[in-house]
Amino acid sequence: MATASLPMRWTTCCKRRIICAKIHLRLNTNGLSDLINGKPTAELLCRHFDSISVSLNEPTAEKYDKITRNCYGGKAFDAMLQFTRECVAHCPDVRMTVVDVISPEDIEKSRQVCESTGAKFRVRSFAAGR
Numbered sequence: 001m002a003t004a005s006l007p008m009r010w011t012t013c014c015k016r017r018i019i020c021a022k023i024h025l026r027l028n029t030n031g032l033s034d035l036i037n038g039k040p041t042a043e044l045l046c047r048h049f050d051s052i053s054v055s056l057n058e059p060t061a062e063k064y065d066k067i068t069r070n071c072y073g074g075k076a077f078d079a080m081l082q083f084t085r086e087c088v089a090h091c092p093d094v095r096m097t098v099v100d101v102i103s104p105e106d107i108e109k110s111r112q113v114c115e116s117t118g119a120k121f122r123v124r125s126f127a128a129g130r
Helices: 008-019 033-037 042-046 061-068 076-090 104-117
Strands: 026-029 051-055 094-099 120-124
Touching: 033 042, 033 076, 042 076, 051 076, 061 076, 076 094, 076 104, 094 104, 104 120
Parallel strands: 026 051, 051 094, 094 120
Antiparallel strands: none
């Protein structure tokens, strides 16, 4: 897919990347771009970013929908997991994250969900982000 098919801000980013290849680009995402754009996007994004970080947030679809308040009626969690799997197939550095405000049990369940996608897992500190 040509760079011209990307939104303007991505095109600008990609041009800068070509000029200075030493810049490490990481995409922080909710992982819902396939739903938002109505087509697969992982391969395209992975061409332009060195690493992808997907916010897992919660280990189940019900909890995920409650905390993210997305508009996709139960489709978001599975779509986010599929997006992550596709990123793992096309990008060498893919991770999923949760914030340490969820229970230790949910953190462990989230780790297992993440492992099922092939991505790395990271627990972000809420206090450090303030």
